[in-house]
Amino acid sequence: MNEEDKIIHVKMFSYFEMEIDGKTLSDETLHSNMLVKLIVYILCNRKAIISANDLCDVLWREDESDNPIGALKNLLYRLRTILKKTFGYNDFIKTLRGAYAWNNDVKVIIDAEEFESKYNEAKLLDDVNKKIDVLEEALTLYTGDFLPKFTSEHWIFRQTTYYHSLYISIVKLLAQTYEEVQNYEKMEILCINALKYENLDETIHCLLMKAYIKQRKNSQAKEHYKQTSELLYSQLGTTPSKEMQNLYKEIMREIKNEEMNLAMIQDEIANAKENTNGAYFCDYGVFKEIYALQQRQAKRLGIAVYCGLITIESNLDLPLDSNAYRKFRDGTMETLKATIVSSLRSGDVIARYSATQFIMLLPTCDYEGGLVALERIEENFYRIATRYHARLRCDLKEMDLR
Secondary structure, eight states: OOGGGOEEEEEOBSSOEEEETTEEEEHHHHOOHHHHHHHHHHHHTTTSEEEHHHHHHHHSOTTSOSOHHHHHHHHHHHHHHHHHHHHSOOTTEEEETTEEEEOTTSEEEEHHHHHHHHHHHHHTOOOHHHHHHHHHHHHHHOOSSBSGGGTTSHHHHHHHHHHHHHHHHHHHHHHHHHHHTTOHHHHHHHHHHHHHHOTTOHHHHHHHHHHHHHTTOHHHHHHHHHHHHHHHHHHHOOOOOHHHHHHHHHHHHHHHHSOOOHHHHHHHHHTOOTTOSSSEEEOHHHHHHHHHHHHHHHHHHTOOOEEEEEEEEESSOOOTTSHHHHHHHHHHHHHHHHHHHHHSOTTOEEEEEETTEEEEEETTOOHHHHHHHHHHHHHHHHHHOGGGOEEEEEEEEEOOOO
16 A cells, blocks of 8 residues: 555544554554553644654653663563554654654545534535534544543543534534424434533533423423532532523413313313422522512512521531531432422422522511521431431521512
8 A cells, every 4th residue: 555545543532443444443452551641642633743852741640661762672572563463564653853743645534624624614604514524524533532542641641532522512503593494303412411421511401491491391491400400509519590480471471372262271180199298399580570570569468478598507517518418418408409398388488599408488487487497497307317427407587578
């Protein structure tokens, strides 16, 4: 094979693999992480001359090798031997004075670079159909993170992070383009698949909810909002964004606008059994709507309405970013939720406000009654939750009617 005819196809998403005319060399067949890191670094920097010292710094941390230059020469000899055995020639890497370089007569096509190139191409296209084609081609290349087995290497981790971010950008651009051409089915499938890679990106969750709404899949949209709210609470300690809350309001409007006669509506309400015992637990977005309604009623009638806030705190010195703290928080909040629901009356309303807080609306309590309710919650909680080593901080405040 002439040098100008040599084309190497390189895969770096999910795993490493080189392929020429059906002959392949992968991270598994190399049987050496050092050899993989060496060939990957040279390929990623193939347009540059790489000094031997730079290669040594990449491959070995300080004091890991007594003779890094000698170890590098040995590693390159092993790599060239394997390349020769696999592909029939070993003129891929040039040796220069104190440096090495890729033989640029050998053409290389790397999936990660093609992925980036297609994204840049798509951003410049005005034709939406062409843009969709190019973005879809890009996504076929992304089969997983960039060399996930080697992310302990800081230079590979940077690439992994970069291409993961690029993937998310492509997903958002393609989803928005699908929305533009009203292809909501593809938009839905795209977002569902993307959330397998990045389940904490709220924009993708919003795009999925939009796809559901446009297809009149209101029950799926409502359920997805509920699941996402719980996910954001547990993982990030945050409430849904304004955009997501507005989408939820749109979902509820759509559900209410579905054609139903009065008999059907009455039957639906009569058969709603959820939360009939104890307080009513709802999403924070719903809680705010109920709060606003109670505020208007209290102002009109001239009555006082009280709100309670309960915060959990750990008696143990647990780092907030530790698995132990997350386990404590999630278990305690689940127990506290059940305790509050069972300890309050059916007319009371509660919602999760943050990762460690519940907020309560006590519409028929005076101040003393509110304190009694909070004391009842504390007593019941401490009786059943001794294993959590938790304490509660309770606050009670009259609703501001201004």
